[in-house]
Amino acid sequence: MRQRRPSVTIALIVVNIAVFILAEIFLGPTGDAAVLRRAGGQVPSLVMGGEYWRLVSSMFIHSGIRHLLNNMLILYVLGEFLERLLGHVKFAILYLLGGLAGNLAELAFQLRRGEDIVSVCASGAVVAIMGVVLLVLLRHRGHVRGLSIRQILIMLAFSVYFGFASEGIANEAHIGGLIAGFLLALLLYVKEMPVIRRRDREEETRRE
Numbered sequence: 001m002r003q004r005r006p007s008v009t010i011a012l013i014v015v016n017i018a019v020f021i022l023a024e025i026f027l028g029p030t031g032d033a034a035v036l037r038r039a040g041g042q043v044p045s046l047v048m049g050g051e052y053w054r055l056v057s058s059m060f061i062h063s064g065i066r067h068l069l070n071n072m073l074i075l076y077v078l079g080e081f082l083e084r085l086l087g088h089v090k091f092a093i094l095y096l097l098g099g100l101a102g103n104l105a106e107l108a109f110q111l112r113r114g115e116d117i118v119s120v121c122a123s124g125a126v127v128a129i130m131g132v133v134l135l136v137l138l139r140h141r142g143h144v145r146g147l148s149i150r151q152i153l154i155m156l157a158f159s160v161y162f163g164f165a166s167e168g169i170a171n172e173a174h175i176g177g178l179i180a181g182f183l184l185a186l187l188l189y190v191k192e193m194p195v196i197r198r199r200d201r202e203e204e205t206r207r208e
Contacts, residue, residue: 008088009079012095013072016122019060020068031064033118041118042103042170044110055107059099061120063169071126074155078129081145085136090188098128098181105176123159124173130156131181 019039020030028035037043040057047054062068083091102124110117130152137149159174 004084004087006080006083008092008095009075009083012079013075016060016062016068016072016075020062020065023061029064030062036061036063036120037118041120042106043116043118044107045116047107048111055100055103058103058119058121059096059125060122062122063120067120067122067169070158071122074126074159075129078126078133078147078155081147082129082132082136094132094181094184094188095125095129097184098131098177099125101180102128102170102173102175102177105180106170106173109172119170119173121170121173121177123169124177127156127159127174127177128181128184130159131178131183132185134178135182135185 023030023035023039027038030036030039033041039061040054041061042054042058043051062071079091079095082094086094099121103121106119106121106124110119133147134149134152137144137147137152142149156174156178160171164171
């Protein structure tokens, strides 16, 4: 069977890198909170004031090169896997809805605490992908195509670490994204996974 090319994953990586480079060139170092705000980071008062587009724009903004490289590496590995598994459209829906859920979780936490600080939630979408892959692995008894639950947990740990070590990264978005990704996969696509599992076995048999 001809494999799908992970075109959506590649496009998302290109967009994220392009946004980072443009912000660095025209606005300043992205590790600075003021730069993140001007670039389209999420700020509760601005979002509640009508700038709802920040719920989407903050999904493509990174705080520093390490944050960008960590997310893009995870996105490439897991995005390629999931996009081949579920298809372009479904993968894109999971990525965007998972990222939006992460942003809304961060917004809710900040409003509850009475905070009004800028945050970037690119990791929310990436962690949502981890949530989907986690469900796939659980349905495949912990391993599939060279991936394992242990590897996902290590990737998640790195994302949380960068969240605490870098300026403006929303850790609550990690939680919201992970839960959203898991639930979206459970509600929308869980019925397709046993069929996909049989196809994977057939492909592996052909390669052997």
